[in-house]
Amino acid sequence: MSPFVFGPPGPRFVAVGEYPVWDEALAAVNRDLAVTLPEQPALRLVAYPDEDGGEWVHVALANGDAHGNALEPVSSAAEALRAVAGAAQDTVMELLWRAWPVCTLHGLGMHAAWDAGRAYWRCAGGTGPGDPAHLRGAVGELDTIHRPPRPGRRRRGGR
Ligand SMILES: [Zn+2]
Numbered sequence: 233m234s235p236f237v238f239g240p241p242g243p244r245f246v247a248v249g250e251y252p253v254w255d256e257a258l259a260a261v262n263r264d265l266a267v268t269l270p271e272q273p274a275l276r277l278v279a280y281p282d283e284d285g286g287e288w289v290h291v292a293l294a295n296g297d298a299h300g301n302a303l304e305p306v307s308s309a310a311e312a313l314r315a316v317a318g319a320a321q322d323t324v325m326e327l328l329w330r331a332w333p334v335c336t337l338h339g340l341g342m343h344a345a346w347d348a349g350r351a352y353w354r355c356a357g358g359t360g361p362g363d364p365a366h367l368r369g370a371v372g373e374l375d376t377i378h379r380p381p382r383p384g385r386r387r388r389g390g391r
Contacts, residue, residue: 245296246277251289253309257316258291260372264353265320267375268333275320291319299326314351317344317371335368336377342368 248255254277262274273294279287280302288302300322306312321344324332331341335355345354345367352367353374369377 241281243278243280243296243298246279246289251277253306253312254289254303254316256309257312258320260313261291261317261320263372264317264333264374265324269324272324272328275323291316291323293323293327297323297327299323310349310351313371314344314346317351317353333374337368338363344371 258275258277265272265275276292276294276296277289278292278296278298279289281287290298290300290302292298298319300319303312303315303319306315321332324330325341333342333353334340335342335353338355338358340355340357342353342355345352347367351371353369353371355366355368357363357365368374
């Protein structure tokens with residue numbers, strides 16, 4: 233008799249280092265979360281056991297709640313970035329009931345997209361013909377475009 237006759241073990245938080253590729257991708261997505269929803273605690277990875285003794289890993293809110301599909305195996309860090317961005321978006325949008333991340337130009341929710349081997353947040357654009365869909369920023373780098381301009385202050389150093 234299986235020791236699990238009373239049901240399989242439940243989900244668990246994934247420890248840092250168990251899935252290094254996804255850790256790194258999630259850290260990037262959490263940077264985007266921190267600049268766009270500063271009040272929201274960082275997302276975490278949660279593992280759900282499957283029927284074959286393995287587990288499915290999901291991107292969850294800090295409380296462990298997750299929504300949407302599990303992360304599929306990936307073959308590169310860039311793919312992991314897009315996969316985690318998409319999973320994070322599912323979880324945030326479904327569980328927090330809000331579009332995320334939002335394009336600051338159009339006020340529209342963006343989606344994780346793929347272009348030339350990099351993961352981006354893509355906005356569908358405005359309704360006019362001169363306002364097409366666009367890649368708003370690389371996943372993990374929304375801080376570089378959301379930071380408000382600071383008139384009167386110059387960046388030190390420069391390049
Ligand atoms: Zn836009």
